[in-house]
Amino acid sequence: MAKQKRAVRVASWWAARVRRCRAVADAGMSTAEYAVGTIAACGFAAVLYKIVTSGPVRTAMTSVIEKALHAPF
Template sequence: MTRSIMTVRWSAARRLRALLHGDGGMTTAEYAMGTVAAVAFASLLFEIVTGGTIKEALTGLIERGLEGGGI
C-alpha cells in the first residue's frame, strides 16, 4: 500500500476510536468550574442551615430527642 492510503486508514481508525471512547475525564477548567460550583452550593447550604428558623427547628428537634419526647 502507498503511504497516503495507510495514513488515511490510520487516521480513520483513530477518529473512530475517539468517537467510541469519548472523553475520559474532566479537563482542568472543568475541575475548576466544578469546584467553584461545589463551594457556592456549600456556602448556600451553610447560610440556610445557620439561619434563624432552621437553626431553631433543628435545636428543638435535638432537644426533644434528648429528652425522650416524640417528634
C-alpha cells in the same frame, strides 16, 4: 483476493483504533471543567451553610435535638 482481505483487516483495525482513541479522549473532565465544578460546589456549600446557620433553621434543629434527648425510653 488476498489484497481485499488485508484491506478489510486494516480497515477494521483502524476503525477499532479510532473508537479507542475517541473513548479515551472523552473519558474524563478537563481542568477547566474541574474548576467550574469546584466553584459551583463551593457556591452551593456556602448557600447551604447560610441556610443551616439561619435563625429559624437553627431553632428547628435545636428543638428536634432537645425532643430526641428528652424522649422517654
